[in-house]
Amino acid sequence: MSGGIEGNSINFDDMPLRRLGRYFWLAWFTASMGQFVDAYDTLIIGAALIYLMPLWKLTPVETGLLAASAFIGVALGAIIFGPIADRMGRRLLYIYDLVFFVIFGALSAFVTNFWELFIVRLLLGIGIGGDYSLSPTMVAEYAPAKRRGFALASMNSFWGIGSVVGFLSAYGMAVAWGSINPDLTWRFMLGSEAIWGLVIILLRMGILESPRWAALQEQLGRKVKERSTDVIKKMTGGKEASFDSGIAKKPSIKDLFAGKMWITTIFLWVWWPVADIAFYGSNMYTPYITKGLGVTTPQMSFLASALYWAIALLGYYTTAVTYDMLGRRFVTILGSTIMGIDMFVGLALYKLGLFSTSLAFPLVMTLFTIYYYFMNFGPGPWTVAMAEIWPTRVRATGQGLAAMFSRFGAAFASFYMPILIHQIGYDGAFILLGGAILFVALWSYLFMPETKGLTPSQIEQMVLEGRVGIFSR
Secondary structure, three states, X not given: OEEEOOOOOOEHHHOOHHHOOHHHHHHHHHHHHHHHHHHXXXXXXXXXXXXXXXXXXXXXXXHHHHHHHHHHHHHHHHHHHHHHHHHHOOHHHHHXXXXXXXXXXXXXXXXXOXXXXXXXXXXXHHHXXXXXXXXXXXXXXXXXXXXXXXXXXXXXXXXXXXXXXXXXXXXXXXXHHHOOOHHHHHHHHHHOHHHHXXXXXHHHOOOOOOXXXXXXXXXXXXXXXXXXXXXXXXXXXXXXXXXXXXXXXXXXXXXXXOOOHHXXXXXXXXHHHHHHHHHXXXXXXXXXXXXXXXXXOHHHHHHHXXXXXXXXXXXXXXXXXXXXXXXXXXXXXXXXXXXXXXXXXXXXHHHOOHHHOOOHHHHHHHHHHHHHHHHHOOOOOHHHHHHHOOOHHHHHHHHHXXXXXXXXXXXXXXXXXXXXXXXXXXXXXXXXXXXXXXXXXXXXXXXXXXXXXXXXXXXXXXXXXXXXXXXXX
C-alpha cells in the first residue's frame, strides 16, 4: 500500500540518493553513528581487558564474562525497545536509547571490582540494544527502495570506522599511560565511550519520525506528530512524492510467522548468532589474538589492529557500491566463503609454526586484513540490511528479536574464546572462526532472501510466499 501523494509523477522509492537533500544525509549519519558506538564499545573493552587481566588477576571465565556482559544487555535492550518503537514510533526512543551508553559508560571508569564492572557494562548494553532495533529500522524506512542497499551498507561502514577510532584511541592511551599507569589507562578507555554517546544524542535531536511508520499510522486513523508527507518533502527538497509504506495493519508478533515468513524468521534467528561467533570472536579479541600470534606489545597489537581494520574499511564501500547490483545474497555467500578459507589457511600456518618466526607480523596482517575485508564485503552489512526484510508495522520488533538471538552468538564467542585459547591454543580460535563462517555461507545459500530494489510490500509478499534462497524460483 502506498503512502504520500497518490498518482503523483514522482515515486520516492525510485529516486537516486543524489537527489535527496541534506536532511536525509543527517538522518543517515545519526543512525550510522549507532554502528560507530557499538564498534567502539566492542573494541575498547577488548583493549581494556589486556590491562585488566593482569591488574585484577582475571581468570579466563571472568575475562569472558566481562567481554560478554554488554551483549547480555544488548539482548535485553533490543527486545524492550523494538516492540515499543513499533507501537509508539521510532523518533523518541531513537534519540534517548543512548542515555544508557552515556551514564553507564561514564560509570565504568569508576568501578572497583569485577562484579561492578560486569553490571555497569550489562546496563550500558541495554542502550546499544535499543539502537540495534532502531538505527537500521530508521535507515531502511528513510531510504528509497532502489538505493536502500547503498544506504544500509554504507551505514554499516561506521562499524569499521568505530573500530579504527577505537583501536587508535586505545593505542594513544596505551602510549600515554600504559607503561606508567595501566589502571588509569583502562579507565580512560572505558570512560571515553560516554563522550561519543552524548555527541550522538545531541545530533539526533533534529531527526523527525520515520515517514513509512507515520504513513501506516495515518492509514489506520491515528494521529502522528509529524505527517509522513512532510518528512518526505523535507528529504526531497519540498517536492511531493508517493512511496510504499507497507501493508497497513496493527503490529503483532504473529506477523513474523504469517504464511511462509516463518522460514525467513527462523533463518535470521540462526544466521545472526552463528555469524556473530565469527564476527565477535575476532573483533573483540583482535589485540589479544594478534599479541599471542607474535606481535609482542599491547601498543603494537592495537596499532596492527587499527591498520588492518583501516584497510578492511574498503570492504564496506565495495559493498555499498555493488549491493544494489550484485544483491545481498551473492555478496554474503562470497564473503563468508573466503573468510572461512582464510581462517583454515591460518590454522595450517599456525600448525607449521610460522607464527613463531620473523614472518609472524606480515602473516597476521595478511590473514586478518583478508578476513575483515571479506567480513565487510560479505556478511557484515547484512546485519543491518536485514532490517528491510520485516514489514514496516513490525520492523523494529523483528530487528530487535533477531538482534537478541545474535547476542547469544556474540556472548558465546566473547565468553568462550579466551577459555578455548587457554585450553587448546590459538588453533582453536582458527577452527571456531572458520567453521562458524562457513556454516553462514551454506545457510545463506539455502535460505537467504534477495531484496535488492524491492519495496516493503514486495518484500513482504515474497517472504509470505516463501520465495527465498534456493526456493526463490
